[in-house]
Amino acid sequence: RTEISPEALTTMAMSDWVLAPLLLPLRENANRNRSTWLQYCPLCLGEDESPYFRRQWRLASRISCFVHGCGLRDRCPACRSAIAVFDQRDLVPQHFCVRCGFDLRTARKVSVKGGARRLERAIADIFRVELARSPTTESSTAVRDVVSRVLRASAATDDSLAMSLTSLASMARIRWFEQLAGEPLDWLVADKDAAVTHRRWSILAAGGQDRLVACFADFLDKCQARPRSRRLIRRGAGGIGLADLLAAYRRVAGDRSSSKLHRDL
Numbered sequence: 001r002t003e004i005s006p007e008a009l010t011t012m013a014m015s016d017w018v019l020a021p022l023l024l025p026l027r028e029n030a031n032r033n034r035s036t037w038l039q040y041c042p043l044c045l046g047e048d049e050s051p052y053f054r055r056q057w058r059l060a061s062r063i064s065c066f067v068h069g070c071g072l073r074d075r076c077p078a079c080r081s082a083i084a085v086f087d088q089r090d091l092v093p094q095h096f097c098v099r100c101g102f103d104l105r106t107a108r109k110v111s112v113k114g115g116a117r118r119l120e121r122a123i124a125d126i127f128r129v130e131l132a133r134s135p136t137t138e139s140s141t142a143v144r145d146v147v148s149r150v151l152r153a154s155a156a157t158d159d160s161l162a163m164s165l166t167s168l169a170s171m172a173r174i175r176w177f178e179q180l181a182g183e184p185l186d187w188l189v190a191d192k193d194a195a196v197t198h199r200r201w202s203i204l205a206a207g208g209q210d211r212l213v214a215c216f217a218d219f220l221d222k223c224q225a226r227p228r229s230r231r232l233i234r235r236g237a238g239g240i241g242l243a244d245l246l247a248a249y250r251r252v253a254g255d256r257s258s259s260k261l262h263r264d265l
Contacts, residue, residue: 014055018143019127021151022059024074024166027082035167036082039072041065046105051095053085056124060166061150063120063174064112071110074170078102112174115181118207123150123188125209126200142196146188153180153187 076097189200206212
């Protein structure tokens, strides 16, 4: 009836998503210390032509906005109710609280320490890199392993956080990430495959996959003694991409064919 194929509808759902164990649970009532179903960034909603809630905001492993660097909220700051856009009594835009009508775009920014944001981004990039590997079954197994480590880590690192990460309110998860950022992270990166361990450590050390690629591109250009023009890395967006890396590699490698460059990488 919608004239949308079953395949397209399936991709719009999250039930078969490999990161589904990290989804925040839907609760009819949640006290102050318990998680709620949905998080949001007020600045993102304010910049949207038609405000909408991002899929990534459902993940318990996300505590901040990668675009604006502020913490995600999971409640209306006016009435402290959970965000329940599906429970509207009237047809109003999603960015208004269904309980009191507060405009979520005007909520104050929540601060998150830089170390916690770098760790959060590194975890997200480890997921992204593992999902990009082939074959698919191997990458899914690796992602599920990292997901289980992240879910277990909250209780393992702090006795006061006996609940699973998905059960914690946004502010509690922010505090957990800030604490965790200053402790050893072997629980996250250690793997029986030394190459996997090295790759994850590299992502953590660089503060994310995009910054790691940027450092590698800089290194290649220095080898060629032709520093590339300085580029700003946008917070939260793509930053230095594969095209920049290939361009730097091509300058170093000389006349190698494009296919050989891809194969080498």
